[in-house]
Amino acid sequence: AQSVSQHNHHVILSEAASLELGCNYSYGGTVNLFWYVQYPGQHLQLLLKYFSGDPLVKGIKGFEAEFIKSKFSFNLRKPSVQWSDTAEYFCAVNARLNQGGKLIFGQGTELSVKP
Amino acid sequence: DTAVSQTPKYLVTQMGNDKSIKCEQNLGHDTMYWYKQDSKKFLKIMFSYNNKELIINETVPNRFSPKSPDKAHLNLHINSLELGDSAVYFCASSPRDRGRKSYNEQFFGPGTRLTVL
Numbered sequence: 124a125q126s127v128s129q130h131n132h133h134v135i136l137s138e139a140a141s142l143e144l145g146c147n148y149s150y151g152g153t154v155n156l157f158w159y160v161q162y163p164g165q166h167l168q169l170l171l172k173y174f175s176g177d178p179l180v181k182g183i184k185g186f187e188a189e190f191i192k193s194k195f196s197f198n199l200r201k202p203s204v205q206w207s208d209t210a211e212y213f214c215a216v217n218a219r220l221n222q223g224g225k226l227i228f229g230q231g232t233e234l235s236v237k238p
Numbered sequence: 239d240t241a242v243s244q245t246p247k248y249l250v251t252q253m254g255n256d257k258s259i260k261c262e263q264n265l266g267h268d269t270m271y272w273y274k275q276d277s278k279k280f281l282k283i284m285f286s287y288n289n290k291e292l293i294i295n296e297t298v299p300n301r302f303s304p305k306s307p308d309k310a311h312l313n314l315h316i317n318s319l320e321l322g323d324s325a326v327y328f329c330a331s332s333p334r335d336r337g338r339k340s341y342n343e344q345f346f347g348p349g350t351r352l353t354v355l
Contacts (some may be wrong), residue, residue, distance in 0.1 A: 223293040
């Protein structure tokens with residue numbers, strides 16, 4: 124069965140610090156990969172996605188992620204975080220074929236940025 | 239505005255009641271989903287519909303019944319509500335790339351916070 128694991132439950136950083144959130148998935152077939160962000164009290168918004176091509180993808184708000192197929196990983200990075208990045212971050216995958224497109228989510232990482 | 243909308247935003251009710259949550263998308267997508275986010279913020283797929291046809295039912299109790307009157311709407315009816323049903327329910331939609339038989343990113347609604355007392 125597919126699964127997604129996010130390494131960190133809660134990350135606390137000071138403004139301007141660099142961020143890396145780990146994500147590993149388990150699935151034998153081809154997948155699409157996503158990072159979503161949920162600001163307090165809001166709905167999920169897409170940060171970035173990987174379908175194919177360049178494994179280094181850039182998203183909104185200065186975020187980027189790198190797909191490393193051999194490690195089944197899709198880590199999220201940002202060189203310098205801001206207080207406004209405080210949110211919950213979710214890694215998700217769906218199977219490229221079949222399974223109705225359902226997203227399998229990781230358990231989420233809460234990021235707290237101190238001003 | 240183009241979006242996925244849900245009503246109501248908040249729903250507080252007693253155990254044993256029956257309630258419905260409505261979802262509408264005007265993005266022209268043909269696939270819609272319901273997800274449940276529990277108190278630990280874990281998100282799990284419940285149902286998926288493609289062009290009004292049920293394609294995913296993730297072992298959800300049969301007290302939960304989705305209904306899709308057309309491909310722009312996916313409603314969720316819950317019978318005999320239980321304390322454990324308290325959660326945030328998110329509706330989502332996505333286009334399907336028919337050429338590659340692949341599903342694209344999903345667009346989420348604002349969520350409905352259900353509290354069962």
